[in-house]
Amino acid sequence: MTAPATDAPRAAAEALLRSPGPVRRRVAAGPAVRWLVLFAGGVAMVAPLAYMLSTSLKYPFEVYNLNLIPEEPTLDNYRDVLSDRRFGWWFFNSLLVATLTTVSNLFWDSLVGYTLAKFRFRFRQVVFIAILSTLMIPTEMLVIPWYLMSQQFGWLNTHWGIMFPGLMTAFGVFLMRQFFQTVPDDFLEAARIDGLNEFQIWWRVAMPLVRPALAALAIFVFLGNWTAFIWPLIVTNDQHMYTLPVGLTTFSVEQSVQWELIMTGAAVSVLPTLVVFLVFQRFIIRGVVMAGLKG
Amino acid sequence: MTTLILRDLVKEFGTTRVVHGVSLDVTPGEFIVLVGPSGCGKSTTLRMIAGLEEVTAGTIEIGGRVVNDLEPKDRDIAMVFQNYAIYPHLTVRQNIGFGLYTARLPRAEKARRIEEAAAVLGMTAYLERKPAALSGGQRQRVAIGRAMVRDPAVFLFDEPLSNLDAQLRTQMRLEIKKLHARLANTIVYVTHDQVEAMTLADRIVIMKDGRIQQVGSPAEVYHAPANTFVATFIGAPAMNLLAGTAGGGRVRLDIGAEIAVDTTAEGPVRLGIRPEDLRPAAPGAAPLRGRVSVAEPLGPGTLLHVDLGGAEVIATGPGRGAPEPGQEVGLLADPAALHLFDAATGAAIR
Ligand SMILES: Nc1ncnc2c1ncn2[C@@H]1O[C@H](COP(=O)(O)OP(=O)(O)OP(=O)(O)O)[C@@H](O)[C@H]1O
Ligand SMILES: [Mg+2]
Numbered sequence: 001m002t003a004p005a006t007d008a009p010r011a012a013a014e015a016l017l018r019s020p021g022p023v024r025r026r027v028a029a030g031p032a033v034r035w036l037v038l039f040a041g042g043v044a045m046v047a048p049l050a051y052m053l054s055t056s057l058k059y060p061f062e063v064y065n066l067n068l069i070p071e072e073p074t075l076d077n078y079r080d081v082l083s084d085r086r087f088g089w090w091f092f093n094s095l096l097v098a099t100l101t102t103v104s105n106l107f108w109d110s111l112v113g114y115t116l117a118k119f120r121f122r123f124r125q126v127v128f129i130a131i132l133s134t135l136m137i138p139t140e141m142l143v144i145p146w147y148l149m150s151q152q153f154g155w156l157n158t159h160w161g162i163m164f165p166g167l168m169t170a171f172g173v174f175l176m177r178q179f180f181q182t183v184p185d186d187f188l189e190a191a192r193i194d195g196l197n198e199f200q201i202w203w204r205v206a207m208p209l210v211r212p213a214l215a216a217l218a219i220f221v222f223l224g225n226w227t228a229f230i231w232p233l234i235v236t237n238d239q240h241m242y243t244l245p246v247g248l249t250t251f252s253v254e255q256s257v258q259w260e261l262i263m264t265g266a267a268v269s270v271l272p273t274l275v276v277f278l279v280f281q282r283f284i285i286r287g288v289v290m291a292g293l294k295g
Numbered sequence: 296m297t298t299l300i301l302r303d304l305v306k307e308f309g310t311t312r313v314v315h316g317v318s319l320d321v322t323p324g325e326f327i328v329l330v331g332p333s334g335c336g337k338s339t340t341l342r343m344i345a346g347l348e349e350v351t352a353g354t355i356e357i358g359g360r361v362v363n364d365l366e367p368k369d370r371d372i373a374m375v376f377q378n379y380a381i382y383p384h385l386t387v388r389q390n391i392g393f394g395l396y397t398a399r400l401p402r403a404e405k406a407r408r409i410e411e412a413a414a415v416l417g418m419t420a421y422l423e424r425k426p427a428a429l430s431g432g433q434r435q436r437v438a439i440g441r442a443m444v445r446d447p448a449v450f451l452f453d454e455p456l457s458n459l460d461a462q463l464r465t466q467m468r469l470e471i472k473k474l475h476a477r478l479a480n481t482i483v484y485v486t487h488d489q490v491e492a493m494t495l496a497d498r499i500v501i502m503k504d505g506r507i508q509q510v511g512s513p514a515e516v517y518h519a520p521a522n523t524f525v526a527t528f529i530g531a532p533a534m535n536l537l538a539g540t541a542g543g544g545r546v547r548l549d550i551g552a553e554i555a556v557d558t559t560a561e562g563p564v565r566l567g568i569r570p571e572d573l574r575p576a577a578p579g580a581a582p583l584r585g586r587v588s589v590a591e592p593l594g595p596g597t598l599l600h601v602d603l604g605g606a607e608v609i610a611t612g613p614g615r616g617a618p619e620p621g622q623e624v625g626l627l628a629d630p631a632a633l634h635l636f637d638a639a640t641g642a643a644i645r
Contacts, residue, residue, distance in 0.1 A: 189347050190380035194445075195368030195397030208384040 049270075056264035063259045077264040087265065089240050090247035095272060097162050097232075097243060098225040104167040105221045106214055112168070113176025114202050118188065128177070134170045143234055150235055157238045166225060172217050179213035180206060215283035222276045226269070244269045298323055299344070299449050299481060304353035306339050306505075314339050315505040316353065321449075324479045326472075330492040331502035332528070337485040340502075341451050344483060345374050358448055368397060373442035374451040378458060379434045381426050387413070387437050388422040394441040405444075412440040415474070432463045439474070452484040456491065468494060489529050493517070501525050523641040526567050526634060532598065535573065535608040537566045538638065546635070550605040552582045556633055560644045567634030573610040573626050575599060575618050581625025583608075587618050601626060 055063055056077050058070045065071075081087050116128050146165050155161035183206055191201045207214070232243040239250070244265065251261040299321040306314035314336045321327050329337045342348040344355055346367035354361050362370045373394065381390045391409045398405070413419045416436040426434055435455060442450055455471075456464045472495055475482055486492055492499050493513045501508045501516060501524075509521035520526035520534075527533040539548035541560040547553050548566065556566070578584050585603040590612070597617035599610045601624060610626050618624045635644040 184378055184380070186376040186378050186380040187382065189345075190374065190376055190441075191393070191396075192347065193345060193367040193372070193374050194393055194441075195366075205382060208382070211384075 052263045052266055052270075055260055056267045058260055060258070060260055077260045078268075081261055081264045081268065086239055086242075086247060086250075087268075090242050090244045091269070093159065093162070093241060094226055094244040094269070097159055098222050098272075100159075101163050101166050101225045102218050102222045104163075105169055105172045106218060108168040109172030109217065110176040110180075110207065110210070110214065111202065112173045113178075114180045114206055116173070117177045117180035118183075118185070118206075131170045131173050135174075139230060143231060146231065147234055155235070157236050157241045159241075161235045162232050162241070162243065165231060166221075166228075169221070172221065175217055176210065176213060179210045183209050212284045215280035218280050219277055223273055226273055298356075298358065299483065300354075300356040301340075301344070302354045302356070304340065304343060304355065305351045306336070306343060306348065307351045312351075313505050314343070314351075317502075317505075317507055318353075319500060319507070319510065321481055321483065323481055326475050326482045326484065326495055326497045327500060328492040328496035328498075329483065329485045329500045329502060330487065330489055330528075331508075333487060335502045336505040337487070337502055338453055339505075341374075341453055341483060341485050344370075344449070345372055345451050346370050371448040372451055373445040373447040373449075374453065375435075375438045375442050375455045377454045379426075379438040381434055381437045381441065383426050386423050386425055387418060387429070387440075390426065390437050391422075391440040391444055394444040398445070408444045408446075409440075412443040415443070415477070416440050431459050432467055435459065435467060436470075439471075443478070448481060450480050450482045452482065454486055455484075457486070457488070464491075471495065489531070493529070499529075501528060503528075519643070519645075520567075520634065521643055523565060523567070523636045526636070526643075530569060532570050532609050534567045534569050534634070536636070537568070537606055537608070539564055539566055541635065541644075550603050552584075552603075554582050554628065554633070555630065556635060557630070558635055558644060560635060563638035564644065565636045565638055565641075567636060568608070568628045569632065570598065570609040571596075571611045572629045572632035573608060574628075575610060575612050576625045576627040578623050578625040581627045583626040583628070585624065585626065587620050587622050587624055590617055590620050592617070599624070 050068060051066075054068050054070060057073045057075070058065075059072060059074055059076070062070060062072065112131070116124060116131075142165065150156050150161045150164075155164065187205055187209065188201050191205045196204060227245055228243070229245045233246045233249075236242055236246065239247070242250075248262050248265040248269070251258045251265065299319075301317055301319040304314055304317040305312065317336075317340055319327070329340060331337055339348060343350050344357075346362070346365060350363050355363055357370055357372065382393070385393070388409055391412055392405060395405050395408065400408075410419065410422075413422055416439060418433065418436050418440060421429060421433060426437065429437065435458075438455070452471075456467050459467060468491060471484075475495075484495060496513055498510055498512055499516050500510050503524055509516055509525045511519070511521075516525055516529050520529065523536060527536065537548050537550065539546045539554075541547075541556065541558060541562060541564045544555060544558065545553055546556050546564060546566050554566065573583075583601075583603060585601040585608075587599050588602050588607070589600040591598040591600075592614070595614050597612040597614060599612045599618060601608055601610055603626075608626070610624075612618055636642065637644055
């Protein structure tokens with residue numbers, strides 16, 4: 001699809017390059033504009049991160065100076081935040097919840113997605129549409145029933161209470177179903193003939209073939225849960241049970257907003273997301289290479 | 296010894312019947328090729344034998360046991376698929392070893408079998424490679440190796456060569472034939488390529504619309520086709536069929552000519568002449584006369600498309616000095632190579 005779109009301008013550009021003079025400058029403008037747009041986009045992405053880092057290195061008096069390089073850089077904020085016991089709890093809570101939720105989603109979403117993609121059974125389509133339709137209900141509407149449920153079952157202020165709504169997601173099921181549909185049936189039938197049972201076929205044959213999708217799902221789910229705010233805020237009121245995003249806001253509820261501490265906490269909390277991304281991104285790239293193999 | 300017996304095999308998908316009572320006795324070590332046009336039920340029949348598709352009616356017997364209700368792994372078969380079905384995330388060794396996944400064998404015995412299969416297939420040097428680093432032909436060898444280590448009573452192949460380019464296909468065809476000569480396993484092989492069928496098979500099973508049309512050796516189906524479908528399906532270019540009326544040891548063709556045929560048949564018939572049995576001759580001496588419309592030189596011979604005035608036939612001229620397009624020619628058929636078919640049923644008249 002994109003090939004013709006990019007080739008046509010290039011062909012035109014090459015034709016123009018062969019002709020002399022003023023035309024040439026117009027051609028050079030094309031890449032320059034593209035470059036500028038990308039640069040602007042890059043700045044827009046990086047600027048908040050840069051300010052986060054910069055602010056985390058400032059003393060309180062300097063926070064409202066919008067200079068990027070602190071005049072008096074300091075690691076005091078890091079010392080304060082990291083030595084605050086609460087920060088340790090929050091980090092642990094976030095890590096535990098996001099990791100378990102990710103593992104749970106990878107397992108269940110792909111198990112359900114595989115079943116929907118590769119097995120024929122009555123009401124398969126109905127089940128699929130029912131799962132999809134839950135995507136149309138916004139979290140804000142679900143929060144109250146979730147809360148009542150948690151209250152009934154005594155899940156308030158527990159890790160399970162924070163996690164349970166996200167252990168399986170309709171989006172994940174949908175994503176995995178789409179990917180499993182691209183796995184040729186021959187791959188599965190060959191394994192069936194070799195004597196693997198259906199669970200082994202899923203685990204040993206189908207799952208490795210959709211690794212790129214699993215990696216993408218892992219990134220989505222981990223980031224989504226790492227940054228989740230509304231539900232963890234509602235289901236916890238004991239500071240011990242806060243997740244990082246909820247905990248960080250407590251830096252602002254005292255007399256004033258302590259931006260330098262919030263930014264420091266945020267800077268530290270970005271680290272695991274970078275690790276997750278770097279680890280799983282490798283699979284995505286490898287997966288693209290493997291996809292070229294078919295046939 | 297193990298035999299494969301199909302009895303009145305029927306397959307329905309919902310209410311559509313796609314296989315209508317297929318019966319076949321395969322003798323041990325035989326190379327059977329199922330051939331027919333697309334959608335005729337070849338794959339469905341093979342998949343029923345493999346146990347990947349449930350049987351609607353009839354029975355499948357392998358080695359004296361009815362296997363209708365057995366899992367694929369318990370049927371003593373192995374199957375090679377069109378797109379190889381080898382796993383990109385595993386090495387060649389692991390892929391071949393997958394065939395032994397459930398085999399209760401000592402580790403050393405498994406390794407020995409894998410290496411033996413690799414040696415037979417000339418893949419020893421590639422055992423640690425991933426499929427991405429293999430050519431199409433090598434991948435197909437891995438798939439065959441995976442089937443070989445199971446040491447099955449019956450090998451099933453579903454169009455294993457159709458993803459390969461023409462040259463490689465010819466080469467792999469020969470290798471499969473050599474492999475069969477060496478291992479002497481029973482093979483059921485599906486293809487829609489009649490050349491593949493002719494070159495590989497001990498017996499060819501020609502199918503159409505879920506029914507067997509004829510079972511026979513390549514020579515039998517070629518020289519004594521059971522009906523007009525088989526006559527035109529096997530052999531390229533296809534057999535010429537001319538409508539006419541038989542009587543008194545002759546066939547009076549609808550286009551006017553008369554040809555002597557050794558038969559007692561009477562009534563409407565179709566006369567079949569293979570292109571290589573129809574040769575150009577002087578216009579005066581030959582029973583059929585027409586004008587060459589196209590000449591296709593093939594090297595050893597020339598295919599002549601001849602317009603007989605109401606029917607077009609293909610004849611074979613010499614490689615050098617064949618009649619030119621536009622030229623009037625007579626056509627002479629070898630009387631021993633004529634085929635007669637009933638005009639209504641298409642069945643051969645012998
Ligand atoms: N799962 C299915 N559900 C419904 N109909 C099917 C199914 N599988 C096959 N068929 C039909 O059964 C008929 C036979 O199919 P089959 O795959 O056996 O053909 P084939 O001879 O192998 O053809 P090809 O040379 O194209 O592979 C076809 O008309 C096909 O549409
Ligand atoms: Mg088929």
